[in-house]
Amino acid sequence: xxxxxxxxxxxxxxxxxxxxxxxxxxxxxxxxxxxxxxxxxxxxxxxxxxxxxxxxxxxxxxxxxxxxxxxxxxxxxxxxxxxxxxxxxxxxxxxxxxxxxxxxxxxxxxxxxxxxxxxxxxxxxxxxxxxxxxxxxxxxxxxxxxxxxxxxxxxxxxxxxxxxxxxxxxxxxxxxxxxxxxxxxxxxxxxxxxxxxxxxxxxxxxxxxxxxxxxxxxxxxxxxxxxxxxxxxxxxxxxxxxxxxxxxxxxxxxxxxxxxxxxxxxxxxxxxxxxxxxxxxxxxxxxxxxxxxxxxxxxxxxxxxxxxxxxxxxxxxxxxxxxxxxxxxxxxxxxxxxxxxxxxxxxxxxxxxxxxxxxxxxxxxxxxxxxxxxxxxxxxxxxxxxxxxxxxxxxxxxxxxxxxxxxxxxxxxxxxxxxxxxxxxxxxxxxxxxxxxxxxxxxxxxxxxxxxxxxxxxxxxxxxxxxxxxxxxxxxxxxxxxxxxxxxxxxxxxxxxxxxxxxxxxxxxxxxxxxxxxxxxxxxxxxxxxxxxxxxxxxxxxxxxxxxxxxxxxxxxxxxxxxxxxxxxxxxxxxxxxxxx
Numbered sequence: 205x206x207x208x209x210x211x212x213x214x215x216x217x218x219x220x221x222x223x224x225x226x227x228x229x230x231x232x233x234x235x236x237x238x239x240x241x242x243x244x245x246x247x248x249x250x251x252x253x254x255x256x257x258x259x260x261x262x263x264x265x266x267x268x269x270x271x272x273x274x275x276x277x278x279x280x281x282x283x284x285x286x287x288x289x290x291x292x293x294x295x296x297x298x299x300x301x302x303x304x305x306x307x308x309x310x311x312x313x314x315x316x317x318x319x320x321x322x323x324x325x326x327x328x329x330x331x332x333x334x335x336x337x338x339x340x341x342x343x344x345x346x347x348x349x350x351x352x353x354x355x356x357x358x359x360x361x362x363x364x365x366x367x368x369x370x371x372x373x374x375x376x377x378x379x380x381x382x383x384x385x386x387x388x389x390x391x392x393x394x395x396x397x398x399x400x401x402x403x404x405x406x407x408x409x410x411x412x413x414x415x416x417x418x419x420x421x422x423x424x425x426x427x428x429x430x431x432x433x434x435x436x437x438x439x440x441x442x443x444x445x446x447x448x449x450x451x452x453x454x455x456x457x458x459x460x461x462x463x464x465x466x467x468x469x470x471x472x473x474x475x476x477x478x479x480x481x482x483x484x485x486x487x488x489x490x491x492x493x494x495x496x497x498x499x500x501x502x503x504x505x506x507x508x509x510x511x512x513x514x515x516x517x518x519x520x521x522x523x524x525x526x527x528x529x530x531x532x533x534x535x536x537x538x539x540x541x542x543x544x545x546x547x548x549x550x551x552x553x554x555x556x557x558x559x560x561x562x563x564x565x566x567x568x569x570x571x572x573x574x575x576x577x578x579x580x581x582x583x584x585x586x587x588x589x590x591x592x593x594x595x596x597x598x599x600x601x602x603x604x605x606x607x608x609x610x611x612x613x614x615x616x617x618x619x620x621x622x623x624x625x626x627x628x629x630x631x632x633x634x635x636x637x638x639x640x641x642x643x644x645x646x647x648x649x650x651x652x653x654x655x656x657x658x659x660x661x662x663x664x665x666x667x668x669x670x671x672x673x674x675x676x677x678x679x680x681x682x683x684x685x686x687x688x689x690x691x692x693x694x695x696x697x698x699x700x701x702x703x704x705x706x707x708x709x710x711x712x713x714x715x716x717x718x719x720x721x722x723x724x725x726x727x728x729x730x731x732x733x734x735x736x737x738x739x740x741x742x743x744x745x746x747x748x749x750x751x752x753x754x755x756x757x758x759x760x761x762x763x764x765x766x767x768x769x770x771x772x773x774x775x776x777x778x779x780x781x782x783x784x785x
Contacts, residue, residue: 226306233299240292241348245355247285248493252359252486254278259482293342300339307332310522313612328521331514338511343504349497356494360487364479366469367487371494374462378455378495382502385451392447393506396440403433448506455502459495466491534613537602539567539698541588541730548580548587549595556595557583561755563748567728570721570743572735574763575750581734582623584750585701588732589620601699601730619692619729623703625684629673632661636668636690643694651694654723656716657686681708689717693724700724702733706740718743738764 254274262271311332315325338344353375361368410417410426417426470484479487501508541564548558557580565571573581586592588599590606599606606614615638627635636651637643648668652658660683664670670677672687679687685708692700706714718739724731725743733740741747741760749756749763 226303229302229306230299233295233302236295237292237299237344237348238351240288240295241345241352243288244285244292245349245352245493247281247288248356249359249490250278250281250285252489252493255489256480256482256486259485260480292345292348296339296342296344300336303339304332304336307518307522311518313610314521328518331518331521334514335511335518338507343507343511346497346500346504347508350501353494353497356490359490360466360494363483363487363490364470364473366473367466367491370462370466370469371491374458374465374491375495375498377458377462378498378502381451381455381458382498382505385448385454385502385505388447388451392440392444396437396444397510399433399437399440403430403437406430406433444506451505452503455499459492459499462495463488463491534604536617537604537698539728539730540600540602541565541699541732542600542603543588544598544600546587546597546599547595548584548592550583551592553595557753558750558755559753560597563755563757565730565732565746567730568725569745570725570731570733570740571746571748572733572741572744572760572763573748573750574734574736579750580753581750582703585620585622585703585732585734588699589618589701590614616695617698619694619697619700621685621688621692621702621705623707623734625681625688627673627676627679627684627687629675630671631666631669632664632672632687633668635672635687636694638691638694647694648690652687652690654693654720655686655690656713656720657690660686660713661690682710682713685709686713686717689720693720696727696729698729700729700731702731702735704734706735706737714739 257274258271261267262274308329311328312325315328357368357371357375360371407430410430417423467484467488470479470487473479474481474484543561543563545560545562546558547556547560549556573584575581583592587594588606590599590609590611593607601614601617628639630639633645633648636648649658652661652668661668661670664683665677672679672684685705689702689705692702705717709717714737718737721731721733721740721743733744735741741764744760747758747760747763749758
């Protein structure tokens, strides 16, 4: 089932304050879970008390009435136990649902605002899923029961101090086994998790490049690489499971040995007339109840450690963006783009890809970016869009810092067409409207017409209602490019950024897109285009050449004159072929 990412609420409180409120709600659910756990653990005393009365009263008096009434009372109390257990499971499930509703919108906002260098949405939602699934499956129940384990140890001491100390000693032994098992398996488990994540990422890459892989006969070799990664992850996880299994087996054996010790000690004390025969059985049952949560925690220790790590990572993700306030929508900025001593680098890079430069662009200006592959054109566009943080300097749209502007508000004023168009699962209409449920139909149609995409969309099987994206109707690169341009034009953005917009278009579609650029200029947008298309250069007022990390400003006419003519290129190719032969 496809996850629907909620739209972040625009609140005046910070994400850190929201995280505190999330934790307070979790505490309230935990308090309810503890209340039901108290009832459950008190009702767990029914079985040992029942056995104590059977051995010490019923068998001694041979009273059938006492046996019947004791059985009726015990049965009624155990029915209450079943109800309390169901209620606790319900509380944990509700807590998981509430946590999911509270955390997902904030995580989505933080990850989207962070761009490429911050927390990743898929990773953080994976943390949410791990915590939520663990709670829904009752994995937290042993922790609640552990709180009341002292109740059963106290009951063991009431039977006899020797039995009480034996129970405490057994608990200590189990905890030592758990700690040793965790230390032995932790490294292998971490390595296995990392290797499994790398294998999943590799598999996703294979799926994205499926057509190219199949067309070039790379399927078997790609799968062999994937199989190697999966085998490495499986071996590491198997090693961790083996070590953890030894610890769990030792803990279960230790628990059984302890119960035998308690039975033997009880028999010795009974022979010496220090406890009754019923106390022997009751002591064994109480020891099992006291050690049960410890045994369950040991069995799920690695999972519990992963959940704790996910909770810590989730809190760090949300608190890291705590200074960012969720503000209301701002008015459209003035159509001026100012770059102040801007240095560009990929997220996490230690040196700048493009050295510092200044630039100011006004309304209705079209600027083209040219440069060799890898020179940083796409990186510059990502930085201008506010997605990548600048290495140094600032980008200001209408005087406002693009990188201090929450993306859900900033994005309303930016249209961006990346080099590789990816449409989200939904209809064509949804994608053009940027999944805004309140978008007017006429605005969607207007954006498509301005992008010269209307006729192309009308030819799709269901027109604007055609499902696209993963699982939808396959589109050609040119069709996706036109729909992406319509999405960029929706809402009449102030800043339009295009990365090789005519690369996947035929001559007719490219001509329509170039006409659309002229329309966007007349509307007063600031347009920056990465292209080597001379037709777009003729529309431009400014040209930037990126070479060896430097940005050189020139005129579009100078670029066109410097470019080799198509006819010359065509005539040079046969000569080169003849000389090579």
